[in-house]
Amino acid sequence: MPRYDENDIESYDRPRRRTRPRTKDRPAYDDAVAGRVVTVDRGRYTTLVDGHLVTAMKSRPLGRKGVVVGDEVRLVGDVTGDDGSLARIVSVDERRTVLRRTADDDDPVERVIVANAEQLVIVAALADPEPRPRLIDRALVAAYDAGLTPLLCVTKADLADPETLLSVYRPLGVPYVVTQRGDDLTEVRERLHDRVSVLVGHSGVGKSTLVNALVPGSDRAIGHVNAVTGRGRQTSTSVLMLALPDGGWIVDTPGIRSFGLAHVEPATLIHAFPDLAELTGPCPRGCTHGEGAPECGLDEAVAEGRTEAARVDSFRRLLASRESSDY
Ligand SMILES: Nc1nc2c(ncn2[C@@H]2O[C@H](COP(=O)(O)OP(=O)(O)OP(=O)(O)O)[C@@H](O)[C@H]2O)c(=O)[nH]1
Numbered sequence: 001m002p003r004y005d006e007n008d009i010e011s012y013d014r015p016r017r018r019t020r021p022r023t024k025d026r027p028a029y030d031d032a033v034a035g036r037v038v039t040v041d042r043g044r045y046t047t048l049v050d051g052h053l054v055t056a057m058k059s060r061p062l063g064r065k066g067v068v069v070g071d072e073v074r075l076v077g078d079v080t081g082d083d084g085s086l087a088r089i090v091s092v093d094e095r096r097t098v099l100r101r102t103a104d105d106d107d108p109v110e111r112v113i114v115a116n117a118e119q120l121v122i123v124a125a126l127a128d129p130e131p132r133p134r135l136i137d138r139a140l141v142a143a144y145d146a147g148l149t150p151l152l153c154v155t156k157a158d159l160a161d162p163e164t165l166l167s168v169y170r171p172l173g174v175p176y177v178v179t180q181r182g183d184d185l186t187e188v189r190e191r192l193h194d195r196v197s198v199l200v201g202h203s204g205v206g207k208s209t210l211v212n213a214l215v216p217g218s219d220r221a222i223g224h225v226n227a228v229t230g231r232g233r234q235t236s237t238s239v240l241m242l243a244l245p246d247g248g249w250i251v252d253t254p255g256i257r258s259f260g261l262a263h264v265e266p267a268t269l270i271h272a273f274p275d276l277a278e279l280t281g282p283c284p285r286g287c288t289h290g291e292g293a294p295e296c297g298l299d300e301a302v303a304e305g306r307t308e309a310a311r312v313d314s315f316r317r318l319l320a321s322r323e324s325s326d327y
């Protein structure tokens, strides 16, 4: 049984590509085939083309344009996927969403890590390790900013009561699922069905446990991918996209510790909360809507009972989390 079903790409709603005028400088790749990037490793792109894995490299016309997991690309050359074959990526379809990770010491540039995802699953354990709300807040900001629906996945409910953590996110209306050891994951599966979901969470929260349960034999799939790229599982920092058996995809992001939030404007974040955005009409121009912002319409609305103080406070906590370096 192939791990990647052809239907998975067929059913995926891909916008039609505009055809560009052909010029003598720009070769038209009439014979290019469509594929999706499932993992990237040292300049080699593993793509899924018609249900089989094809290793590819970037072609010169792409220049310095990045190609990331989740990208929908066009390929030419040897697209058989046979051992030792190598195709060329000649174009990247317009991205519907991008998720960025933050700059760090080794790499000062904020980088796109996943393209075209729809949902960000923030995995947090209730105990062992303790939940880290600031990390969750930053992941939420990243999701809202990128236009991804967040899903808080609270694990290890067999070890502690989820209520304390959930109550922190209730005023924001963050969707959540609670799991525990031995769970059949029905609710998680429903939430992931037919969508492209990125999983994030720090070490030990049970992310691998989830991935293995959701994608039976994903170890085998990883082995398959690696057989193609010729590399082992030690590529623990590689982002990997896996097809869910009943439709949909999950993107596992080991090694992603924080998100690039420096560019997130208050005006962008507040649009994730339309009811709050509506209350900012009377704000002075350039209002940050943050704690103590002079004459912010949000304070006025709370004072007049037009919104919940807890919701405004929670929104402001998210705003402030952009500045925190803690993760
Ligand atoms: N009690 C309990 N333990 C769990 C649960 N889910 C996972 N674990 C355990 O937590 C430990 C960490 O789980 P992993 O799935 O490896 O966590 P991870 O997030 O992938 O961590 P890294 O591999 O370090 O990134 C393992 O010993 C799991 O068996 C759960 O729901 N309840």
Ligand SMILES: [Zn+2]
Binding pocket: 280, 283, 284, 287, 288, 289, 290, 293, 295, 296, 297, 298
């Ligand atoms: Zn304001």
